[in-house]
Amino acid sequence: MLETVVVLFNRDLRTVDHPALSEAVKDAHFVVPLFVIDEKIIRTTMERPNALSFLLDALNDLRSSLISKGADLIVRQGDPVKELIKLTTNINASGVYVTSDSTPYAKNREQELAKECYKENLEFKLFPGATVVDTNAIYTSSTGTPYKIFTPYWKKWISYPRRSLASEVKSFSLPEKIQSGSIPSLGELTKLSVSPNIDKGGESIAHQQLDRYLQNIQDDNNLAYSSSRMSPYLHFGCISPLTMISESIDTSVHENITRQLCWRDFYQQLVANIPEFITDDLRTRPYKWNDHKNLFIAWSEGMTGFPIIDAGMRQLKLEGWIHNRIRLVVASFLTKHLRMDWRLGAKHFSHWLVDVDVSSNVGNWQWIAGTGTDTRPNRILNPILQSKKIDPSGNYIKKYVKELSVISSKNIHEPWKLSERDLRGLQYPHRVIDHEVESQNFRTLIRNK
Ligand SMILES: Cc1cc2nc3c(=O)[nH]c(=O)nc-3n(C[C@H](O)[C@H](O)[C@H](O)COP(=O)(O)OP(=O)(O)OC[C@H]3O[C@@H](n4cnc5c(N)ncnc54)[C@H](O)[C@@H]3O)c2cc1C
Structure with missing residues (x-):
């Protein structure tokens, strides 16, 4: 049994079906859920006031949920790798658990974390949970390259073995004398105004929203009801895609939700394997763009x-x-x-x-x-x-x-x-x-x- 493990939260702002958190609670006497307000990311999200507002809601909701389990969300601001190592040194932690992510920025952060943890003699573990199927699990049989066409990807994806949902985390303890740190207000992070009618973020609302959707499934074409509106909750990890699949299992939208989540995985694996896809055309275009x-x-x-x-x-x-x-x-x-x-x-x-x-x-x-x-x-x-x-x-x-x-x-x-x-x-x-x-x-x- 380890003494203290830090779980670094990123785009996995939940407690249900959180493999890294569940394992940490099993493996260690004390668990420290940490979120670092990454100044580099904030500089970009400052220009995305709606997403930033949703993120702050999700952090506040996560903090309440962790407090109800006897712990808290520890919040720091700065460079995530430096802040994490500062904390692990202060509290004499022995391990760092993280949910793996697919963007080039996150992959780079994971590599840095692995390097620093190795230097500090900390056990570093990556866990699944951001996608249904890992972004490095499925490649074409003929050339071993990532799939660029959806249908063959879907055929492999649908029969790919899935992990079980992570065990429920009921309660756990923080080590003594750890300062929780405050979650900044929106006004402290951006001067831009937020749209008047955006959805509120957070794990508890994610589950309410999914329940509401599944209980009111309408077969008509009405735009207001014909999709789950779960995308921001999935993006910030307020709910796992696997939970969505499992919650919808006995409903008429199960197949559709599963297919939509496969589209999500499809694009995540493309970016994870071909990072240039973010900026460069995947295939050439026979005409010039207009500038009107x-x-x-x-x-x-x-x-x-x-x-x-x-x-x-x-x-x-x-x-x-x-x-x-x-x-x-x-x-x-x-x-x-x-x-x-x-x-x-x-x-x-x-x-x-x-x-x-x-x-x-x-x-x-x-x-x-x-x-x-x-x-x-x-x-x-x-x-x-x-x-x-x-x-x-x-x-x-x-x-x-x-x-x-x-x-x-x-x-x-x-x-x-x-x-x-x-x-x-x-x-x-x-x-x-x-x-x-x-x-x-x-x-x-x-x-x-
Ligand atoms: C031009 C364009 C830009 C888009 N930008 C984004 C974006 O920034 N973020 C984003 O999450 N989605 C994006 N989408 C995909 C899609 O429009 C949204 O995911 C979907 O509308 C969200 O609504 P929902 O949660 O009700 O979807 P549902 O139909 O209920 O689907 C469930 C979940 O599956 C995933 N999903 C569904 N359709 C797609 C799709 N085509 N591609 C990838 N994932 C999908 C989403 O996570 C969604 O929440 C974009 C689509 C287009 C055409």
Whole structure:
């Protein structure tokens, strides 16, 4: 039995199904749950006020949960490796347990930690839990390289053996005389304002949200109910993806949730194995990106004159979240109709999304831009057809584009077809492009490559 183990928390802000914490409690007399507010990460997340706000909620919730188990969350600020070693020296710890993560930044931190722990004679262990299947578990049989196409990855992933859920942590003790440290307020970390209607972070809310979703499954196409809205909780590890699969097991959405979580793993393994994927096109593109500042502003402000696009972009700013189907339509519009660089769109999403996750964000942007893993890279989503399909009643559009609240569901998808007089009364922008013309231009560019 070890005397004291430090569990370094990162994007695993939970106590349920936390393999590193469960093992530490089994292995040691005292366990110290540590979170280091990493100044390098904060500098980036300062520009992501919604995600930062969610993170602080999640930390406060984790602290309450650990206090209820007889312990606390120990908080420090600075460089995680240095702060961790300072703490292990002060309390004379014998081990460091960490949940493994897939981003290049996290991998680098893990290597540094392993090196420093070795020097300090500390037992260093990495644990699973961030993904369903480890990012280094599945490779193509023929070449041993990472999968770049989803379907063959899915076929292997679905039959890959899964770990059991980690045992429940009921209670444990901290060593004596350890200062807990305070969780900063949002105002101490960023001057930017948070969207008015973002979801609140934390493990307890994650479980409530999942229960609510599973108890109210609706088979209709209503955007408000047709997905779990669990993405920010999964991103910050307030719930494990394996818990989501196991909780949904007897429901009609089990298969769909499992498949969506496979998409999540798919992009995580791509970034873990091909870190350049974050910045570079995975496949070449036969045309140059446009540089239309005004069109980008119209897109990002939800002022394109295409109601479904504008509703999505306005929801993003209000709630820090949009449904996957709307994300696809707005991203296709930016990269295929306006032919603007997916990196601009991904950066804008990063600022506002409460669930912003580098692997899922870049993976999906590259997919829709045709530079990534889509097997049909030249597909272009028709924003009018998509609007009619996704939001036949127009209620979603009306919720976010108030100027159109008086328009009938028949006319709401193509307001430019209204008479000049009716249009003038609406105070809604005229469409910035013609869908037919720009999709034809896109096809011509592709054909002439
Ligand atoms: C342009 C674009 C950018 C995106 N950026 C992000 C991002 O930064 N962070 C993020 O978590 N997701 C991102 N997604 C994926 C997807 O839109 C969200 O995960 C999903 O909308 C979250 O809603 P939900 O939790 O209700 O999903 P559900 O349908 O309930 O799915 C359950 C979980 O599966 C995962 N998931 C579902 N779809 C995908 C997908 N296509 N790719 C990866 N994981 C998926 C999510 O973790 C999600 O919470 C992006 C998609 C697009 C098209």
